[in-house]
Every structure is written in structure tokens, then in C-alpha cells.
Amino acid sequence: MHEFPAAARILEIALEKAQENGADRATEIHLVMGDRCGYLFESLKLCFEAAAMGTACEKTELTVERIPAQLQCDRCGTRFVKKPFSFDCPKEGCGGSGIPTDTGREFYVKYIELSNDGSK
Amino acid sequence: MSTKVDIYENVLNQNERLAGEFNQKLSGDGVFFINILWSPGAGKTTCLLNLIPLLPQQSFVIEGDIESDIDTVKMRDSGIPAVQINTEGACHLETPQITSILPEFKEGFLFVENIGNLVCPAEFLIGEHIKLLIPTVVEGSDKPYKYPLAFEKADLILLNKIDLLPYVDFDIDYFSAGVRRLNPDAPILQVCGKTGQGFREAAEWILERSGKKYL
Numbered sequence: 001m002h003e004f005p006a007a008a009r010i011l012e013i014a015l016e017k018a019q020e021n022g023a024d025r026a027t028e029i030h031l032v033m034g035d036r037c038g039y040l041f042e043s044l045k046l047c048f049e050a051a052a053m054g055t056a057c058e059k060t061e062l063t064v065e066r067i068p069a070q071l072q073c074d075r076c077g078t079r080f081v082k083k084p085f086s087f088d089c090p091k092e093g094c095g096g097s098g099i100p101t102d103t104g105r106e107f108y109v110k111y112i113e114l115s116n117d118g119s120k
Numbered sequence: 121m122s123t124k125v126d127i128y129e130n131v132l133n134q135n136e137r138l139a140g141e142f143n144q145k146l147s148g149d150g151v152f153f154i155n156i157l158w159s160p161g162a163g164k165t166t167c168l169l170n171l172i173p174l175l176p177q178q179s180f181v182i183e184g185d186i187e188s189d190i191d192t193v194k195m196r197d198s199g200i201p202a203v204q205i206n207t208e209g210a211c212h213l214e215t216p217q218i219t220s221i222l223p224e225f226k227e228g229f230l231f232v233e234n235i236g237n238l239v240c241p242a243e244f245l246i247g248e249h250i251k252l253l254i255p256t257v258v259e260g261s262d263k264p265y266k267y268p269l270a271f272e273k274a275d276l277i278l279l280n281k282i283d284l285l286p287y288v289d290f291d292i293d294y295f296s297a298g299v300r301r302l303n304p305d306a307p308i309l310q311v312c313g314k315t316g317q318g319f320r321e322a323a324e325w326i327l328e329r330s331g332k333k334y335l
Contacts, residue, residue, distance in 0.1 A: 002211055002212070002239065002240045002243075005135070005214065006131050006132065009131050009132075009134055009135075010131055013127060013129055013131075017125055017127065021123065021125060023123065027122065031131075036269075038239070038242075038243045038269060074304070087301045097301050098301070099301065099302070099304065100268070100272050100302060107130065107131050107132060108127075108128060108129055108130045108131060109127040109128070109129050109131060110126070110127060110128060111124055111125060111126050111127055112124075112125050112127055113122060113123070113124050113125075114122065114123045114124075114125055115121070115122045115123075116121045116122075116123075117121075
């Protein structure tokens, strides 16, 4: 349920671009998702399949590249990749704690692969 | 023939645009919008019943629930205008649901009691000026560690049911440290919906943030 509005928006973007470019269908939609974007890729795929039935994206493959979440230390300012279950700054002797940053919250459509195979 | 088309479009842009437009309209109409988040049973409605009479301008409440109009009836019984949204299963509210149900309302405070859930309501902007979190001492002090996003996005945190503190194993220091790791600024105020404790300070904070204090 949580992923459905996002899947519907991805479909809308892809259909708009397919139409703009006179394509018969989209073969691939490539997403960028940060590890803290709050959406599950597998769930998104399921929702997308359901939303795309009967459209030019019915058999489109959803692919993804992930961005690891970065924190910024509240003492020394170092940015570092968040480890599971920990906010601790990795710099030796620092003892600071990482505050969330926007790196890892990305959620966008990077590119779409369109095809003209006469199927339309 | 196959063509690759670069897009670089944020999936949530459309929702954020709608939320931003609604937020600007409300600001223009003198309305300060508070989006209330927490799990079922935290006492969100009771906190509102304590808070609203302390504010110097009229309030309007939109109650979001999966089903029922129980909270809306409570508001109206207290003389507070309110409408109900039933999502019939959906886990969060989105901006168009708010804009389509809000009647003409100017110069005051709009409260939306979001669906009782710590995940999706934290993700979706609905045009609010602030997010108000209402965790309680009966849930355990590990919530900032388990549900970080809601705490990261919070502007004000009311720690409710503080009267039960002597009877539960709630570690306020552990809770506060977890909140501060995610959010350096949001005040954590201790309140009790049952007795009304702490709501004057909460109302003053909201008033100051709304800019209405100096009207």
C-alpha cells in the first residue's frame, strides 16, 4: 500500500516519456534509491506490475541502483556511511555521533529505455 | 530500435509540489497547519482537546482514520469544528484528501490527525507547517531507535502519559539521547492528556512558531 502511489507516479512518468518520444513501449525504467528513502524496491516492483497492466509499460523491467546512507558527525563534521544499528563516528578518538544527511534519501527515475518494435 | 532517455525526476516531486502549493495558500490565509503523527492509542485526540482551548484563534481539525468517526464526534462534542477522512485501509493521508475536504477556513490553526502509523505519514508531506509527534511513556523508550524517520522530521515532540512514568520502565535519558541523534532542535515537552499538564508550554511554543503571537 505504501509503495503504490510511488509506483503509480513512476508509471505516469514513463508513459509520458514514451508518448513524447513516440515509442511503442518502455523496456526498462532505471531508479536511484537511497537506503533511507523509505521505500522497498521489491514491493515497488509488485505495485508497478499491477499498475502497469494493459499499458505500454506492461512488461517493463524496473532496475535500481542503491545509494548508501551517510551521516555527518556532530563533533568533527566527518561524513560517513551509516553502519547498521550505529550512529557512532568512525574517526578514532572522536566519540561523536552522526546526524542524518540527505545522502541516502534519493528516490528518482534516472533513465528510461524506450523501444519502437511496432507492437503498438 | 531502442532509445535511452535521461529523466532525473524525483518520484515524490508531484506530491511535494502539491503540498508546497497548499502550504503557501494556507500561509496566505493566515492558517498555521499542524500535522500530528503517532501510533494508535497514544492519545492524539485527547492531546488536541487539551491544546486547542489554549490557542488564541479558532481551530479546525481533520481526523484521519482507517474507519469510524469516533474522534470527529469527540471534537464536535467539545465545540471544535472537525471533519473525518476514512481511508478504508490506506496507511497515510495525501494532500488532495486534505484540500478536497477542508471547508473555507482562514486565520487560525488547522490540525490534521494523521493515520496512527509511524512509517508512511512521516514520508508524505501534506502541506503542513510543522509535524507534531505524540509518543508516550508506555511504549518503551527505544522508539527513536526503531522509527527514526518520524523523529528526524519532527518539529515538536509531546511525550504523553507522563503521569504513568512511576509505573513503567521508561528511560527518559535513553529516549532523549535517541531523539537528539536524529534531531538536534525539536523540543521534547512532557504532557499528560488526562490532567492537562504541560499543554500551556506546548501551546506557547506553537503560537510562537506560527508567528501569530505578535499579531
